[in-house]
Every structure is written in C-alpha cells, then in structure tokens.
Amino acid sequence: AQSVTQPDIHITVSEGASLELRCNYSYGATPYLFWYVQSPGQGLQLLLKYFSGDTLVQGIKGFEAEFKRSQSSFNLRKPSVHWSDAAEYFCAVGAPQGGGNKLTFGTGTQLKVEL
Amino acid sequence: KAGVTQTPRYLIKTRGQQVTLSCSPISGHRSVSWYQQTPGQGLQFLFEYFSETQRNKGNFPGRFSGRQFSNSRSEMNVSTLELGDSALYLCASSLSVSGRLGEQYFGPGTRLTVT
Numbered sequence: 001a002q003s004v005t006q007p008d009i010h011i012t013v014s015e016g017a018s019l020e021l022r023c024n025y026s027y028g029a030t031p032y033l034f035w036y037v038q039s040p041g042q043g044l045q046l047l048l049k050y051f052s053g054d055t056l057v058q059g060i061k062g063f064e065a066e067f068k069r070s071q072s073s074f075n076l077r078k079p080s081v082h083w084s085d086a087a088e089y090f091c092a093v094g095a096p097q098g099g100g101n102k103l104t105f106g107t108g109t110q111l112k113v114e115l
Numbered sequence: 116k117a118g119v120t121q122t123p124r125y126l127i128k129t130r131g132q133q134v135t136l137s138c139s140p141i142s143g144h145r146s147v148s149w150y151q152q153t154p155g156q157g158l159q160f161l162f163e164y165f166s167e168t169q170r171n172k173g174n175f176p177g178r179f180s181g182r183q184f185s186n187s188r189s190e191m192n193v194s195t196l197e198l199g200d201s202a203l204y205l206c207a208s209s210l211s212v213s214g215r216l217g218e219q220y221f222g223p224g225t226r227l228t229v230t
Contacts, residue, residue, distance in 0.1 A: 044205065044221040046218060101170075101209045101211060101216055102160050
C-alpha cells in the first residue's frame with residue numbers, strides 16, 4: 001500500500017524567507033508524485049508533478065521540488081516566500097500504472113507567512 | 116477552457132436523508148475521481164469513473180455510490196446520511212487514458228453539512 005507523510009503540520013516563515021516543506025512516501029517502486037495547494041474554501045491546485053526523468057522539477061508560482069529515491073522524499077521548496085503563499089500544501093503519491101487516477105494524500109502542511 | 120465545476124457548492128442535510136452531488140469535468144476529460152476531505156481523516160479517495168465505468172474504489176461503505184454519464188459528467192450519492200459524512204467533497208478530472216495516472220484537476224468542492 002502507498003502512503004505519504006508530511007511531518008510538519010504547521011510552518012511559519014517570514015515573507016522573503018526561503019521555504020522547504022517535507023514529504024516522505026512509501027511505495028514499492030518509483031511512484032508518480034504531486035504537490036497541491038489549497039486556499040481556504042477552495043479546491044486543490046496542482047503546483048508540480050514528478051513522473052520520471054530530471055529529479056528536480058519546476059512548478060508554478062516559483063515552486064520546485066526534488067525527488068530523492070534514496071530518501072523516499074519529494075520536498076517542496078521556494079527561494080522567497082510571498083504573503084500570498086499562505087495556504088495548505090498537500091503532497092500526493094500515485095501508482096504510475098494499474099491504479100487509475102487514485103491519489104493518496106499526506107495530511108497537509110499549513111503555511112503561515114509573517115509580514 | 117472551463118475548469119472542473121461542482122454543484123451545489125454548499126448543502127445542508129439532516130441525518131438519514133440522502134444527497135446527490137454533481138461534477139462536470141474539463142472538456143475532453145473522461146476520468147472523474149471523487150475525494151472526501153475532513154479535518155480528522157484528511158483527503159480520502161472515494162472512487163474513480165472512466166468511460167462510465169467505476170475503475171477504482173476507496174474504502175468507504177456502500178452508502179457512498181457514484182455514476183458517470185456518457186458526457187463524462189459524474190454524480191455521487193450518499194444515502195442514509197450520518198453526522199460523520201459532513202465534509203468537503205472534491206471532484207477531480209483527468210485526461211489520462213489506458214490506466215496510466217495523469218494530472219488531476221480539482222473542482223472547488225461541495226461543502227456538505229449533516230445536522
């Protein structure tokens with residue numbers, strides 16, 4: 001069975017500071033990995049995804065993530081956080097083949113940005 | 116291109132009643148997945164429909180059911196509502212075919228409150 005762990009429930013950073021949100025997954029092979037963001041009362045917006053190839057992936061809004069197979073991690077980073085980045089962030093994992101479009105999500109990390 | 120739409124956005128029902136939620140995917144997308152989001156359990160996969168057939172099912176009781184129409188629009192139904200069914204129900208659509216996991220685009224959700 002696949003699973004995702006987001007160890008940080010809440011993170012507070014100052015505007016302009018760098019950000020790293022942690023994500024660890026459990027899966028028997030190389031999964032497909034995603035990061036989504038959710039603003040209050042909204043659905044989920046896809047930030048970036050890893051399917052294969054280059055382990056450093058770029059996404060929207062200046063976010064990037066690095067897939068590290070040896071650590072079973074897919075951490076999300078941003079060099080300089082903006083106040084509008086305050087939201088909840090979810091890491092998700094899915095089976096590349098045979099599992100359809102089922103995603104397993106982590107419990108989320110709530111990001112607060114201090115001005 | 117219009118995004119995923121869900122109706123209604125908000126719903127209040129009484130225990131024991133049933134409810135039907137609707138999801139219209141992005142034009143051309145044939146896969147529709149449903150997720151339940153609660154503070155206690157997080158985001159959990161309910162089921163996925165592809166070409167009018169249920170392709171995947173999560174670990175939910177039989178009170179939760181769904182269907183998909185020939186135009187790819189999907190409905191989910193919850194019968195005999197319980198207080199614990201109060202949640203944000205999210206629908207996601209994907210262009211993926213042949214069983215491979217694809218990018219999923221989420222709607223804004225339907226907030227269901229059971230009293």
